[in-house]
Amino acid sequence: EAGVAQSPRYKIIEKRQSVAFWCNPISGHATLYWYQQILGQGPKLLIQFQNNGVVDDSQLPKDRFSAERLKGVDSTLKIQPAKLEDSAVYLCASSLEAGHSTDTQYFGPGTRLTVL
Amino acid sequence: GNSVTQMEGPVTLSEEAFLTINCTYTATGYPSLFWYVQYPGEGLQLLLKATKADDKGSNKGFEATYRKETTSFHLEKGSVQVSDSAVYFCALIRPIIQGAQKLVFGQGTRLTINP
Numbered sequence: 001e002a003g004v005a006q007s008p009r010y011k012i013i014e015k016r017q018s019v020a021f022w023c024n025p026i027s028g029h030a031t032l033y034w035y036q037q038i039l040g041q042g043p044k045l046l047i048q049f050q051n052n053g054v055v056d057d058s059q060l061p062k063d064r065f066s067a068e069r070l071k072g073v074d075s076t077l078k079i080q081p082a083k084l085e086d087s088a089v090y091l092c093a094s095s096l097e098a099g100h101s102t103d104t105q106y107f108g109p110g111t112r113l114t115v116l
Numbered sequence: 117g118n119s120v121t122q123m124e125g126p127v128t129l130s131e132e133a134f135l136t137i138n139c140t141y142t143a144t145g146y147p148s149l150f151w152y153v154q155y156p157g158e159g160l161q162l163l164l165k166a167t168k169a170d171d172k173g174s175n176k177g178f179e180a181t182y183r184k185e186t187t188s189f190h191l192e193k194g195s196v197q198v199s200d201s202a203v204y205f206c207a208l209i210r211p212i213i214q215g216a217q218k219l220v221f222g223q224g225t226r227l228t229i230n231p
Contacts, residue, residue: 004159033219042120042205042221043160056218091159103209103217107152107160 002026004108006092012114018080021111025073025094031055032069033105034077035091043091049075079113087115118143118210122222125203129196130230137191137225139180139206147208149173149182149189150219154203163191163204198229 005024013019025032031050035043046065047057052072060067064083069075079086089112093105123138141149151163151173164173169184178193189206206222 040223042207042223043219044221045218048218093160104162104165105219106162109157109159 004092004094004106006090006108006111008111009109010112010114012116013082014116015084016081018078019082019113020076020078021090021092021113023075023077023092023108025075025092026106028096029094029106030072030097031095031103032075033093033095034067034075035093037089037091037110039088046077082113082115084115087113089113118147118208118220120206120208120220120222122204122206122225124223125225126228127225128228128230131198132195133229135191135193135196135200135227137204137206137227139189139191139222141187141189141206141208143187143208143210145210146184147210149180150207150209151178151180151189151191152205152207152221154205154224156202160205196227196229198231201227201229203227 007022033048034046037043046060047067048055049069052069067077089110091110092108095103095105119142121140148167150165152160153163154160164175166173166182172181180189180191203224203226205224207219209217
């Protein structure tokens with residue numbers, strides 16, 4: 001079974017530029033998550049989708065970050081404009097469903113973003 | 117609020133040593149508890165989990181027991197190998213709305229095993 005795919009793996013941009021990350025979850029997984037992992041810290045949830053609807057985006061800086069999952073499969077996370085403090089690894093995860101606390105989230109390899 | 121605190125790293129051990137990585141949590145209700153591992157250059161992988169008090173999760177020689185009375189979920193392994201070198205994250209799941217769950221992670225503990 002293929003895992004969660006993410007691209008690109010690495011991205012270097014200058015501040016105030018735009019960037020987009022792509023995620024393809026495990027086939028059949030209804031729930032998709034985007035996390036931000038700053039160096040030396042644990043991942044922090046940015047946004048959670050259930051199919052193509054947003055379940056939780058309370059930690060997403062909506063003035064510069066946006067995300068979509070139009071057909072309930074792939075998802076894109078965008079930053080516009082980027083700031084230095086956005087340098088982090090952006091992780092995508094998926095799970096079969098989010099109705100139970102035992103539901104396992106499967107993570108992709110992440111995209112390492114460096115903002116100069 | 118809900119939070120997870122792990123022992124600070126880095127932790128460096130010799131091969132075949134005994135490993136303990138401490139994890140304590142603060143949560144309302146009864147969360148499920150997880151250990152995730154991140155090997156160099158790879159994504160996070162679920163190592164083990166426990167969903168209720170006194171449950172013991174185990175995998176690949178690692179164990180952790182859900183202790184409600186001490187709000188702890190310490191990770192242990194009797195004899196570590198070089199291949200166990202990685203960053204380990206303790207996490208809990210708390211419900212955010214009905215049908216949705218949110219993983220809350222600790223800051224991670226980097227483990228290095230020397231031959």
